[in-house]
Amino acid sequence: MELGYDTFSTELPDDIFELLLELGSEIGIDPFSSVESENYFCELLKNYTGNKNEIREYFESEIKKDFQVMKEKPQWIQGDDWQFNKGKPMIFVGQLDTITKRDGVSYGTSFFVFWDCKDGTTKTVTQSD
Incomplete structure (x- = not known):
């Protein structure tokens, strides 16, 4: 996703980007605060094997488990x-x-x-x- 003036870009699809921003706001983290953070979420998406309807639950569960x-x-x-x-x-x-x-x-x-x-x-x- 490109956000004006070439200030930010990500490999994540737009819908996943929006989902992670929403979850981050709810949980209290910024999923795009650093390269390491973005890489972590890209890796989570790469490892996801469930169906599209359950991806929110997957990310929420992984975030709560890993951000201790x-x-x-x-x-x-x-x-x-x-x-x-x-x-x-x-x-x-x-x-x-x-x-x-x-x-x-x-x-x-x-x-x-x-x-x-x-x-x-x-x-x-x-x-x-």
């Missing part, structure tokens, strides 16, 4: 930046929020920690307002 959180979902400041390792979403461990002052102005910064329990890989994303 230890306690609470991330509260993104700048937008979803879910981390992946070896093609799979990592477990969201938690978020550390801080406030710093510079020149009399307060800035919020959050650290988002992800973990792959299979190989011990960790990744941290930092976002500020």
Whole structure:
């Protein structure tokens, strides 16, 4: 699907693209926030063998299974930046929020920690307002 000004393109068919945007909004993820995320969803579609009427349930089930959180979902400041390792979403461990002052102005910064329990890989994303 091409979205104006060549800013975004995907290998996914239009109906699947729309479905993933809808599911992502409902579940709280952005399926197109990164190349890794899009590749994950392309791979899910490639592996789907059911009929077209059940694809929504398939994607919803896979998303809920693979996008795991230890306690609470991330509260993104700048937008979803879910981390992946070896093609799979990592477990969201938690978020550390801080406030710093510079020149009399307060800035919020959050650290988002992800973990792959299979190989011990960790990744941290930092976002500020």
